[in-house]
Amino acid sequence: MYNFDELAKRRNTYSYKWDVKDNELPMWVADMDFKCLPEISEAIKKRLEINAFGYSYTPEEYYEAFISFWKRRHNVEYKRDEMVFSTGVVPSLSSAVRALSNVDDGVIIFTPVYNIFFNSIRNNKRRIIECPLIYKDNRYEIDYELFSKYAKDNKNTLLIFCNPGNPVGRIWTRDEMERVAKIAYDNNVIIVSDEIHADIVRSDLSYIPFYSLSDIAKNNSLSLISATKCFNMAGVQASLALSANKDILKKFDRDLNTSECAEGNFFCFEATIAALNNGDNWLNELNLYIDNNFKYLEDYLNKFLPKLKLTKREATYLAWVNISAYSNDSLKFRDFIREKTGLFVSDGVEYGKSGEGFIRINLATSLSNVKDGLLRLSNGIKIWEEIN
Numbered sequence: 001m002y003n004f005d006e007l008a009k010r011r012n013t014y015s016y017k018w019d020v021k022d023n024e025l026p027m028w029v030a031d032m033d034f035k036c037l038p039e040i041s042e043a044i045k046k047r048l049e050i051n052a053f054g055y056s057y058t059p060e061e062y063y064e065a066f067i068s069f070w071k072r073r074h075n076v077e078y079k080r081d082e083m084v085f086s087t088g089v090v091p092s093l094s095s096a097v098r099a100l101s102n103v104d105d106g107v108i109i110f111t112p113v114y115n116i117f118f119n120s121i122r123n124n125k126r127r128i129i130e131c132p133l134i135y136k137d138n139r140y141e142i143d144y145e146l147f148s149k150y151a152k153d154n155k156n157t158l159l160i161f162c163n164p165g166n167p168v169g170r171i172w173t174r175d176e177m178e179r180v181a182k183i184a185y186d187n188n189v190i191i192v193s194d195e196i197h198a199d200i201v202r203s204d205l206s207y208i209p210f211y212s213l214s215d216i217a218k219n220n221s222l223s224l225i226s227a228t229k230c231f232n233m234a235g236v237q238a239s240l241a242l243s244a245n246k247d248i249l250k251k252f253d254r255d256l257n258t259s260e261c262a263e264g265n266f267f268c269f270e271a272t273i274a275a276l277n278n279g280d281n282w283l284n285e286l287n288l289y290i291d292n293n294f295k296y297l298e299d300y301l302n303k304f305l306p307k308l309k310l311t312k313r314e315a316t317y318l319a320w321v322n323i324s325a326y327s328n329d330s331l332k333f334r335d336f337i338r339e340k341t342g343l344f345v346s347d348g349v350e351y352g353k354s355g356e357g358f359i360r361i362n363l364a365t366s367l368s369n370v371k372d373g374l375l376r377l378s379n380g381i382k383i384w385e386e387i388n
């Protein structure tokens, strides 16, 4: 049994998330407050003992650990010659945009979605084509009609897909993904599937890798996976990109090397191998703990803040909460709550126009922090109601 009530002390450690004011409770950036799997720290300590931190190559054990983990947990057979190392999923996203589309092309995204997708498209001088998901009964679905319309436009050549969806919490079904894959294939749109959140899922559900779909899907896509997000070691910076399509993989690999994101740091291989080879029980227990945090949040909102609507969650540790009963200006609402109570959450509009009227709350923390956060939110809303 692992103790997820006991958190790592991250204040004043150059933590992007935790270097906030003393009275503030950060529930924004998508990393976790839990201590890592002990085997990860042990592996890093072993590397530390070498006491000279030179260049490393990617060992075969790194690829083998991914192949074995994904077979074990997701019943998918990845092949060694279809994989390349990348320093992160974000560097891979940007390389994929450059390698698989042209300047001025449109890149389609199903919004609300991870904010950095916007940057990767914009920074590489492509156009962002927002294809908003349909929001119904506190749940999101794909708008196939709109997607078809955008895919038919010859200038739109790439879809960046987020599976499971951050921040919408969906695990896309096989049928949904096959429909997307067929539309993309028929219209020469390549799919990049970002699967970094694959292992934080509700414990009664399982997630389906894009690579495990039909040949049409598999041969027209690049999948991005990593152990860093789900094992709380995002700062270690290591990931994998894979494709059954040799042409896609070759073009991608070329750009990744040109942008010098194809070599790992001194610690990342050992840490990743330790996580993937030893982390099954830790992940299972973590998922139960996060499920329980969501249960607490859901009960609390129903009882004390019924005007807030929690999006049905299938995956990720991110709660996507509809605040439109109070405000459609999520940035103003987020700043107000932070200023009045110290609770720091993410504002929804970061994830696309359709995120207006939502906030995102990171529940990968102790239950006692979740309780504290909800009390702060309640107090903040009381003050908001008095003023507005």
Ligand SMILES: Cc1ncc(COP(=O)(O)O)c(C=O)c1O
Residues within 6 Å of the ligand: 030, 087, 088, 089, 090, 091, 114, 162, 166, 194, 196, 197, 226, 228, 234, 238, 239
């Ligand atoms: C969907 C998604 N992709 C990628 C990342 C970051 O990837 P990396 O740290 O490997 O660059 C995140 C982090 O929150 C994310 O939510």
